[in-house]
Amino acid sequence: MSDKSKPVAKARAISGFPEYTPEIRRAELRWIDAIRETFERYGYVNIETPSVEEVETLAAKGGDVDKEIYGLQRLNAEGEDKGARLALHFDLTVPTARYVAQHFNELTFPFKRYQIQRVWRGERPQEGRFREFLQCDVDVIDQDGISHDFDAEIPLIALQALNAVGAGPIRFMMNNRKILIGFYEGLGIEKAGDVIRVVDKIDKLPVEEIERILVEELGLPADAARACLALAQIRSTDNSFANDARKLGVENTLFEEGLSELTTVMDRLNAADIGDSVVEANLAIARGLDYYTGVVYEAQLIDYPEYSTICAGGRYADLVGAYIKRDLPGVGISIGLTRLFAKLLKEGEIKPERASPTDVLIARFPENDVLELDAIANALRGRGINVEVYHEATKLKNQFRYAERKAIPYLWFAGDTNEVKDLGAGAQAEADPASWLPARLKT
Numbered sequence: 001m002s003d004k005s006k007p008v009a010k011a012r013a014i015s016g017f018p019e020y021t022p023e024i025r026r027a028e029l030r031w032i033d034a035i036r037e038t039f040e041r042y043g044y045v046n047i048e049t050p051s052v053e054e055v056e057t058l059a060a061k062g063g064d065v066d067k068e069i070y071g072l073q074r075l076n077a078e079g080e081d082k083g084a085r086l087a088l089h090f091d092l093t094v095p096t097a098r099y100v101a102q103h104f105n106e107l108t109f110p111f112k113r114y115q116i117q118r119v120w121r122g123e124r125p126q127e128g129r130f131r132e133f134l135q136c137d138v139d140v141i142d143q144d145g146i147s148h149d150f151d152a153e154i155p156l157i158a159l160q161a162l163n164a165v166g167a168g169p170i171r172f173m174m175n176n177r178k179i180l181i182g183f184y185e186g187l188g189i190e191k192a193g194d195v196i197r198v199v200d201k202i203d204k205l206p207v208e209e210i211e212r213i214l215v216e217e218l219g220l221p222a223d224a225a226r227a228c229l230a231l232a233q234i235r236s237t238d239n240s241f242a243n244d245a246r247k248l249g250v251e252n253t254l255f256e257e258g259l260s261e262l263t264t265v266m267d268r269l270n271a272a273d274i275g276d277s278v279v280e281a282n283l284a285i286a287r288g289l290d291y292y293t294g295v296v297y298e299a300q301l302i303d304y305p306e307y308s309t310i311c312a313g314g315r316y317a318d319l320v321g322a323y324i325k326r327d328l329p330g331v332g333i334s335i336g337l338t339r340l341f342a343k344l345l346k347e348g349e350i351k352p353e354r355a356s357p358t359d360v361l362i363a364r365f366p367e368n369d370v371l372e373l374d375a376i377a378n379a380l381r382g383r384g385i386n387v388e389v390y391h392e393a394t395k396l397k398n399q400f401r402y403a404e405r406k407a408i409p410y411l412w413f414a415g416d417t418n419e420v421k422d423l424g425a426g427a428q429a430e431a432d433p434a435s436w437l438p439a440r441l442k443t
Contacts, residue, residue, distance in 0.1 A: 014131075015125045015131075016123060016125035016129070016130050016131030016132065017130070017131055017132045018130060018132070018133070018338060018342060021352075021355075022355050022356070023352035023353055023354070023355050024345065024350075024352055024353075026353040026354065026355075026357070027345075027350055027351070027352065027353050028337075028341055030165075030353070031165045031337065031341060032116055032134075032136075032337070034161070034164040034165050035116065035136050035161045035164065035165065035335065035337070036114070036116060037164070038157060038160050038161040038164050039114040039136075039138050039157060039161065040114075042112075042153065042157050043112055044112040044113060044114045044138055044140075044157075045112065045113055045114070046113070046114055046115070046116075047096070047099060047113050047114075047115055048115065048117060049089070049092070049095035049096065049098075049099050049115070049117070050089075050095075051088055051089060051117075051118070051120075052072060052086045052087065052088060052089070053086070053087065053089050053094065053095055053098065054085060054086060054087075055069070055071065055084060055085060055086065055087045057094065057095075057098050057323075058087055058089065058090065058094055060094070060097075060322040060323065065090065067122060068090045068121050068122045069087040069088065069089075069090050069120075069121075069122065070087060070088045070120050070122065071084025071086070071087045072084055072086045072087060072088065073085075073086075088119075088120035089119055089120070090119055090120060090121045090122075091119055091121075091135065091334070092115045092117060092119060092135055092137045092334070093137070093139075093319065093332070093334075094319075095115075096113065096115065096137070096139060096141075097319040097320045097322065097323060098323055100141055100320050100324075100328060101320050101323035101324035101326075102323075104324060104326070109141070109142050109143050110140050110141065110142035110146065110147070110150075111140065111141045111142070112138075112139075112140045113138075113139055113140075113141075114136070114137060114138040114139075115135075115136075115137045116134065116135070116136045116137075116337070117134070117135065118132055118133065118134055118135075119132075119133060119134075119135050120132050121133075127307075127342075127343075127346075128307060128308035128339050128342075128343065129308070129339075130338055130339070130342075133336065133337070133338035133339065134337040134338045134341075135334050135335070135336060135337065135338075136161070136334065136335040136337050137332060137333070137334045137335075138154065138157055138158070138332060138333060139154075139330050139331065139332030139333075140153075140154070140330060140331055140332070141320065141328050141329070141330035142328070142329065142330070143326065143327070143328060144327050144329075145327075145329065146315075146329045146330060146331060148261060148264065150331045151261065151264075151265050151294065151295045151315060151331055152264070152265045152268035152269060154297075154313065154331050154332060154333050155172060155174065155265070155269060155279075155297050155333060156268070156269060156272050156274075157333075158172075158297075158299070158311055158313075158333045158335060159172055159269075159272075159274045159275075159277055159299075160273075160274070161335060162277070162299070162310075162311065162335065162340075163274070163275045163277065166349075167301070167310075167340060167344065168276075168301060168302070168303055168344070168349065169275070169276040169277050169278065169301075169302040169303065170277040170278070170299050170300070170301065170302065170310075170311075171277070171278050171280060171299065171300050171301075171302050171305075172269075172274075172277060172278065172279050172280065172297065172299045172311075173280045173281075173282035173285050173297070173298050173299065173300070174262060174265060174266070174279070174280070174281055174282065174285065174295060174296065174297050175262065175281070175282055175283050175284070175285040175286065175295070175296050176258035176259075176261050176262040176294055176295050176296070177196070177258070177286065177287075177292050177293060177294060177295075177296060177314075178254050178255070178257050178258030178261065178293075178294060179231075179245065179255055179258035179259055179262065179283060180192065180195075180196055180199070180231075180258075180283075180286060181196075181254060181258075182250075182252040182253065182254030182255025182256070182257070182258055183227075183228075183231055183245070183248075183250050183252065183255050184196075184228065185252055185254065185255075186250035186251055186252035186255055187224045187227055187228070187250060188224070189220065189224060189228075191218070194218055195214065195218060195220070195228060196286045197286070198210060198213050198214060198218065199214075199228060199229075199232050199284060199286060200284070200285075200286035200287070202229075202232050202233075202284045203284065207229055207233075210229060210232075211225050211226065211229055214228060214229075227248055227250070230248055231245060231248060231283050232283055232284040233283075233284065234281070234282075234283040235280060235281065235282050235283070236280070236281050237270075237278060237279060237280050237281075238266070238270070239263045239266055239267065239281075241262075241266075241281040241283060242259045242262075242263055245259060245283065246259070258294075261294065261295060262281060262295065265295060266279060266281055277302075278302065282298075285297075285298050287312065287313075287314055291316045291317070291318065291319055292314040292315065292316055293315055293316055293317040293329075294314065294315030294331075295314055295315050295331070296312075296313070296314035296315070297311070297312055297313050297314055297333055298311070298312045299311035299312070301340075301343070304343060304347070307343055308336075308339060309336075310335065310336050310339055310340045310343075311333060311334065311335045311336065311340075312333065312334060313331075313332045313333030313334055314331070314332075314333075315329070315330070315331045316329065316330055316331075316332070317329045354406070354407040354408075355405070355406045355407050356388075356406040356407065356408060357386045358386050358387065358388045358406060358408045359385050359386045359387065359408070359409065359410060359438040359440065359441075360380060360385060360386070360387045360388070360408070360409075360410045360411070360412050360420070360438065361387075361388050361389075361390060361399065361402065361403045361406075361408045361410070361411050361412065362376060362377055362387060362388065362389045362390065362412040362414060363390055363396065363399050363411055363412060363413050363414070364389060364390040364391075364392065364393050364394070364399070365393050365396075366393045368393065368414055370389070372414060373389045373414055374389065376412070376414055376418065376433045377389050379433040379434060380433055380436070383437075383441075384441060385437070385438060385441065388408070390402065399411070400423075403423060404423070408423070409422065409423055409424055409438065409439070410422060410423065410438060411423055412431070417430055418430065418431050418432065418433065419431060420436060
């Protein structure tokens with residue numbers, strides 16, 4: 001009997017921290033398994049880093065991380081314990097860099113790793129933005145230099161992982177920062193990084209506003225600003241982007257190097273099986289973060305073009321260098337699983353799965369010996385079948401109702417002769433625990 005005088009806390013979810021019913025969570029787990037299997041098919045190994053890092057470690061990435069991270073401290077912290085020394089990680093890149101530096105002598109290079117973990121970020125909750133979310137990262141890090149083969153392999157893995165979960169057609173856009181930096185250098189622009197950060201907003205601001213910022217705030221000559229915008233508006237699903245870029249009349253070695261590298265990646269991805277997805281050279285893509293040094297990637301849902309980027313990454317030179325005096329460049333990409341899953345769930349493209357993984361419910365009546373029921377259940381479980389024994393001896397209608405609510409497909413009746421009832425088809429037949437299989441396990 002409940003105590004009505006006992007105070008009851010209000011049950012409510014916290015904004016930006018998604019949680020699902022069992023039917024939806026099972027669908028999410030299926031996604032995680034499919035992505036994990038895709039990563040492993042290419043030989044990438046799994047690591048898991050702690051949810052917590054030192055604030056100093058997270059800050060080594062640079063930028064306004066203090067606006068993003070959630071610090072940790074005890075509620076009754078006093079004296080030296082006051083103030084957060086630890087924080088929840090806001091991405092998986094920084095923890096990976098720290099991990100590689102710490103375990104450098106134990107790892108085999110190139111180090112091909114993936115992580116599927118929750119991260120926490122100080123976002124303002126809205127569609128596509130969460131405070132807690134799952135990221136699926138795949139990266140390869142090597143010593144001194146890293147093969148350009150990985151520039152194509154990493155996006156191909158991501159595309160195949162997205163296809164594996166049925167995410168729908170993806171527009172996978174790519175650029176190379178060498179193209180941008182070399183082009184800007186060829187125009188005589190000294191602060192290429194500032195221009196990159198402005199041009200990277202071309203899909204968010206009108207072209208006229210981008211040009212105004214370049215001229216009035218960055219001080220670019222009008223003809224140089226127009227050339228930057230002309231480059232940024234080049235798009236192609238084949239290698240025609242390279243000739244279009246050269247027609248702008250800029251000559252620069254780094255520019256040509258970037259065009260060559262992006263051409264190779266486009267060739268390899270267009271030759272691969274990527275289903276209904278589209279690979280696009282998009283010379284506006286810049287990934288405003290300064291640590292990217294070569295190819296960069298962004299992906300969007302073709303059917304929902306206004307929705308946030310669902311996958312992004314690129315080549316970087318020195319992330320691990322913040323923690324170890326070694327040259328350890330890498331290439332990586334991150335799939336925003338929660339962002340993608342939440343959108344497709346909202347649009348009705350993800351269907352709830354069965355509420356329970358149980359294949360068989362073993363009915364229980366007063367005349368049954370529970371040890372015999374356990375023996376049947378264990379025989380079935382030993383052959384990979386998911387089994388529940390009903391938790392009490394009761395009326396059959398109660399057990400039917402339980403099986404129906406959990407969408408359990410079979411009901412098992414123990415006795416001198418064992419029988420199993422297919423609750424969907426309504427058929428009932430004899431069954432041997434040593435040989436019977438549910439439909440999902442039949443070959």
